[in-house]
Amino acid sequence: MIRTTSLRFTYQNTKNHTFCFPDIDLPPEKDILILGPSGVGKTTLLHLLAGLLPPKTGDIFIANSCLNKLTRSQLDYFRGQHIGLIFQKAYFIKSLTLLENLTLRERCSKKKSDRYRKEELIMHLGLSDLQNKKVYQLSEGQQQRLSIALGVIHKPKVILADEPTSNLDDSNCIKVISLLKREAQICKSNLVIITHDQRVKSHFNNHIIL
Numbered sequence: 225m226i227r228t229t230s231l232r233f234t235y236q237n238t239k240n241h242t243f244c245f246p247d248i249d250l251p252p253e254k255d256i257l258i259l260g261p262s263g264v265g266k267t268t269l270l271h272l273l274a275g276l277l278p279p280k281t282g283d284i285f286i287a288n289s290c291l292n293k294l295t296r297s298q299l300d301y302f303r304g305q306h307i308g309l310i311f312q313k314a315y316f317i318k319s320l321t322l323l324e325n326l327t328l329r330e331r332c333s334k335k336k337s338d339r340y341r342k343e344e345l346i347m348h349l350g351l352s353d354l355q356n357k358k359v360y361q362l363s364e365g366q367q368q369r370l371s372i373a374l375g376v377i378h379k380p381k382v383i384l385a386d387e388p389t390s391n392l393d394d395s396n397c398i399k400v401i402s403l404l405k406r407e408a409q410i411c412k413s414n415l416v417i418i419t420h421d422q423r424v425k426s427h428f429n430n431h432i433i434l
């Protein structure tokens with residue numbers, strides 16, 4: 225469940241501009257696209273939902289916790305447990321293997337290690353033959369699938385994806401969308417996607433336009 229009310233945000237170095245975001249009320253397990261022109265504040269909203277930025281006003285409820293009422297360490301813990309972030313440009317340790325990156329991400333979440341979950345995820349994402357390859361040896365599409373794996377390995381309550389398809393060709397774009405949807409279903413998560421990508425729109429009914 226994601227609910228936001230009267231959310232506003234100002235970057236410290238640009239005090240003359242305040243972003244005002246529409247309220248979101250997303251029941252458990254539902255997905256939503258966030259659309260809008262460049263610079264309107266889509267990534268900013270995603271970072272607020274992830275608890276990476278503090279709102280100037282308003283509240284953010286995720287799974288019945290009010291993010292802006294948590295202390296910094298409670299927020300770090302909450303994020304590790306319940307938020308899955310997938311960035312447009314993925315962050316890996318490239319000198320480690322795919323499997324080592326996944327194991328590291330799992331440890332950071334402080335959840336109990338789950339070998340079955342790792343194997344299932346690697347298989348679903350079509351990465352079984354690549355698990356012992358170093359990340360720098362993977363193609364862009366393979367790295368994007370690993371990025372999804374890192375975002376969802378810990379079965380988060382909310383999956384937040386920032387432009388997950390913009391660098392992909394048509395066939396990889398559709399693959400990534402269906403992988404994200406399937407993982408959201410398995411994890412019983414909300415899926416929130418920011419996109420400019422017209423190919424993605426037709427796959428989702430629920431949109432917010434900023």
Ligand SMILES: Nc1ncnc2c1ncn2[C@@H]1O[C@H](COP(=O)(O)OP(=O)(O)OP(=O)(O)O)[C@@H](O)[C@H]1O
Binds near residue numbers: 235236262263264267
């Ligand atoms: N750390 C920051 N400090 C100051 N201004 C910032 C910062 N990050 C982003 N901005 C500004 O805030 C505005 C919104 O940025 P944001 O990345 O949220 O937009 P966006 O809608 O996701 O854009 P795009 O579609 O191009 O990725 C932009 O004008 C950007 O320059």
